[in-house]
Amino acid sequence: MTITTTSRPSVRAAAPRAARRRWWRGRWPLAALLALLSVLTVSPFVAMFIVALSPAGRPTVPVRWPESLTLDNITMVLSSSGFVTWTLNSLIYAVVSVVIILLTSSMAGYAFAKKRFPGREAMFWTFLATMMVPFQATLIPTFVLVNSLDGVDTFWGLIVPTLANSQAVFLMRQFILGLPDELFDAAKVDGASEWRVYWTIVLPLTKPILATLGVFVFLWHWNDFLWPLVVGQSDATRTLTVGLTTLRTEEMQLSLLMASAAVSVVPCLLVFFLLQRYLVNSIAMTGLK
């Protein structure tokens, strides 16, 4: 590699430039179209942020650009106790779910991939079969069950029913299946306990897939709506998505509503900007949705 680049720099530099020029001649309309579609796609977000940063009560996009930008709406939203509670609830809902799902699904995935025990196949296929049952179809019985256990409007009632995630178990099992048996056997010969093997070998080896899964579980829970809507009935356990739907423009300034929406999307944007490459590659690889 280095030899060719150093020995013939001029040729190598010139060739791509010519190729690039040739490429542009035929295809600049495609690039322009792609740019236009991309800008259109993000424009609702841009509009949301502009309104969120505009002084309250003044006409703004699309009629005119705001004369000045202000953080007043954002600080007002962040000082409303309801909004802060919803945000914390969403964080608890998402983070606790991520930790427990990663832990339980990697344990189960390890056992399904590398352990022999009676009923393993039957159990695994039953898990897979439950993927066919949409959550909304079992919404009513799940709610009645949680209600009969006094779980409505509690954190455990919100979180625990969402932890049975067959996609996570399936993904972990497929990944661990691809790891060589010798890795685990060697540790066992050295006298490590099963838990130690899991903790010091399985978990570190599955880090990339755990990270991918963690990002998805976080987004699923942060953006989740129907289950939090029926279970989180007061501000004590209401999540941000549900809280946002209680805000109406009839009762509040549009700029405040958009500021609330803008703040609620910040964690998603953080995940997106920090882990975009990761997310993008894993979707095609794993089919997680």
Add this chain to the structure above:
Amino acid sequence: MRQRLRDPVTGLLFVLPVLVLFLIFRIFPSLGAAGMSLTNWNIGGDWDIIGADNYVRLLDDVNFWLSLRVTLVYSVVYVPLTMLVALGTALLLNQVVFMRGLFRGMLFLPYVTSFVLAGIIWRWIYEFNGLINGLLAKADLGPVAFLEESGVVLPALAVVAVWKGFGYSMLILLAGLKAIPSSYLEAASIDGASPWQRFRRITLPLLKPAIFFVMVIETISAFQTFDTVYVMTGGGPARATYTLIYGIYDHGFRSFDFGYAATWGMVLFAIVLIVSLVQRRFLDRGNT
């Protein structure tokens, strides 16, 4: 020998947490849904077995047939539209090298947000003094009552869902396009095939599995539409957006008619099952 005897226990212990969660919160409610649909379960927790009464009531229920129609019309608008946008952007991304990463990111961005957020932004975009009508007014057009006219509201909701979700399908299709060996297209090109012929005869047939996968996923998600309806229309105007899931929610958590709501859930289950089985059949046929 000891190793082998220890294995069954440890294997089961490692599966145990997931097993307990699944038994209680997935399998039990799945069976419970079927059971509850045969009762007149209500908010007080009183119930009697009433046999197939809920199903008879369902067949006589105007709102049920209406909601099926609404869901179907929505899917018929949503699925082709999202396929078109996803395939179009995937093809563009596959062709254009210039700032590809940036454009891909911009197109994918709405996917990481929630349907609730999409609903809130687009409710404003569609409003009388919102973004679109503001632009229309500048051109001396409109205003259009996107969310108040029964003929317009379903396509309007479909557009929101397409905007929020097409990035996912786009990435799947883009991966499919990348997997097509460029030598096939080059060979066709040398043989004098036009770009359209290359697309029609090589790209499209080779992309079929990815297209089919995306289509099934999107159809199922169309049948599960709820969040945008809840945020933007509340099922209205005049039940023009009363989808299947909205019906489940409405009967369960507004009328607290749990038994009947569970019956609606069974219909959703049946539909998703049929779509999945059709997918399985097509995939099997594709492999042989």
